[in-house]
Amino acid sequence: MDHGATPSILVVDDNPANLRLYRATLQDMGAEIHTVDSGEAALERFAQRSWAMVLLDVHLAGISGFDVARRLRELPGGADVPIVFVSAIYTHEADTFAGYRIGAVDYILSPIVPEILRAKVAVFVRLHRMRRETEAQSIAMERAYRELRSAHAEMEAFSYSVSHDLRTPLGQIAGFAQLLQQGHGHSLDAKGQGFLGHIQGAAQRMNRLIDDMLVLARMSRTEMQSEPVDLAAMAGEIVGELAQAQPQRQVAWRHDDDLTVQGDPGLLRVALSNLLGNAWKYSAGAAAPQIELRRAGTVGDAAFCVRDNGAGFDAAAAGERLFRPFQRFHPGSQFPGNGVGLAIAQRVVTKHGGRIWAESAPGRGATFYFTLPPLPAAPASA
Ligand SMILES: Nc1ncnc2c1ncn2[C@@H]1O[C@H](COP(=O)(O)OP(=O)(O)OP(=O)(O)O)[C@@H](O)[C@H]1O
Ligand SMILES: [Mg+2]
Structure with missing residues (x-):
């Protein structure tokens, strides 16, 4: 099928003088005008390309305009093509109902008034162009998406x-x-x-x-699951495990309650383990170590933060590098690690459509903020 840039219009009329009139009226509208003088010829020609519109005389000798329209609708590309009927004034009302029932989009009365015909055709030509552009854009977007994937x-x-x-x-x-x-x-x-x-x-x-x-x-x-996850409960378990592994450490653990989000429980546990694990590790030198999980101010999505009062780091100097794999801001002799925990946490958060960022200064503790999609709104109760 032809998808050329110039829209084509199929004009069906068995009166040669009318066809000449159509041609003359529509010649400079930026569309190719194709004329045929019978319903049979229209059906044959229709299959050869895609059309911006069909201008169809209701009262054709041979198969009637209505029958042609009915059969066009069944052809490939025929379901959506705008069909505009041309009908004589004296049969207009009866024709109108019959025509709209089989999907006419508009009517033009004959004898034709050139200005009206041109105005209507211009609309369909413009619609056709817009549709082609949208199609081309969505094809290009789909291709780009496939390449990216x-x-x-x-x-x-x-x-x-x-x-x-x-x-x-x-x-x-x-x-x-x-x-x-x-x-x-x-x-x-x-x-x-x-x-x-x-x-x-x-x-x-x-x-x-x-x-x-x-x-x-x-x-x-990994494929993502999506279910309600209570971050507060999950964090409590993780801190419990950290405490069990290092029972000699005394760390105060505080959290807001019922921090429920929509997400993948396995991935969220990995992210929280890394954030809380860092808070635990880098607060080792604090006189009275504290770790918190809090709800932070919300703008659209739900925002949370993991905070500690430990060694901290220069967040401004770290900038974008903070979440890159293998980047560290403390010597391994002081705090062991590979520098991948935050890269993993960031992947989990972005996979959920959220954002993660940090505030910290040396010796002043660290706060890691992250957003996650909120729970879908509960149906309103009656
Ligand atoms: N809560 C925190 N307090 C102070 N510094 C932190 C904190 N969290 C992260 N950092 C700094 O950011 C760096 C990167 O953190 P990340 O969790 O990616 O790696 P890591 O903890 O060093 O090693 P890994 O997580 O792979 O065991 C850390 O080396 C540390 O310098
Ligand atoms: Mg870490």
């Missing part, structure tokens, strides 16, 4: 397989380093032993980094 999937597959493939040579480095230490350690001097220790330590660190990269790559591939 496939680029994204490729990138994830790439980072997944790279991380995976790195494991083999890394395992060999660690394995041979261990063999060297076990079988030949005694023949190395202290300096050599030290170097070997560095190799082993670095291999271990890299192994952890690869683990984290795999978690990140997997994260974007």
Whole structure:
């Protein structure tokens, strides 16, 4: 089917003088005018391209205009094409009802008044152009979306397989380093032993980094669930686990109640674990460590914050880097870590359509804000 830029109009009339009049009246309207002199010819011509409109004489010799319209509607592209009937004044009323029943969009009385015909045709030509433009835009958008998706999937597959493939040579480095230490350690001097220790330590660190990269790559591939999740209850469990792992630490835990959002419970737990885990870790040096989960001011979506009174960091200096993988703002000797927790938390939040940001200054604790979609509104009770 033709989707050319110039709209085409099919004119069906068995009177040659009328056809000449149509041509003359419509010649400079930016549309191609195609004329046929019977219903049979109209049906045949219709199938050959797409049409901006059909101008159809009701009283044709042979199959009537109404029958032509009925059959056009069944042809490919015929269901939506605007059909404008032309009918003589003296039969107009009866024709009108019959015509609208089979989907005429408009009527023109004959004898034709050129200004009226031109005004009506101009509307349909403009509609046709707009429709073509919308179609072209949605095709372009769909293509862009498909390309983006496939680029994204490729990138994830790439980072997944790279991380995976790195494991083999890394395992060999660690394995041979261990063999060297076990079988030949005694023949190395202290300096050599030290170097070997560095190799082993670095291999271990890299192994952890690869683990984290795999978690990140997997994260974007998982399908999202959507159900009500009470963040306060979930956070309580997580803080309980942290306390169990380090019973010697005394941390005050406070939270607002009933912080229910709509989301994926597994992913939200991962995000909260990282935020609360950070609050727990970086408040280790505080005299009286405190961790909070609060509702923050809402603008549209529900906003929350995780706050601690620990070491803090220079949020302005960190800027965008804060949520990038492997970025850290404290020395590993002081606070161990790989720098992926916040990257993971950010992915979870953006996957839910939310936003995450931080406020902090060195020695002043840290607050991480995030938004999540609220619960769908409950149906109004009667
Ligand atoms: N609550 C916090 N208080 C102070 N600094 C923080 C806090 N949360 C994050 N940071 C800073 O941001 C950096 C990145 O945090 P992120 O959670 O990504 O990594 P990490 O905690 O160092 O390691 P991982 O989470 O991989 O174990 C941290 O290294 C730390 O410097
Ligand atoms: Mg962390």
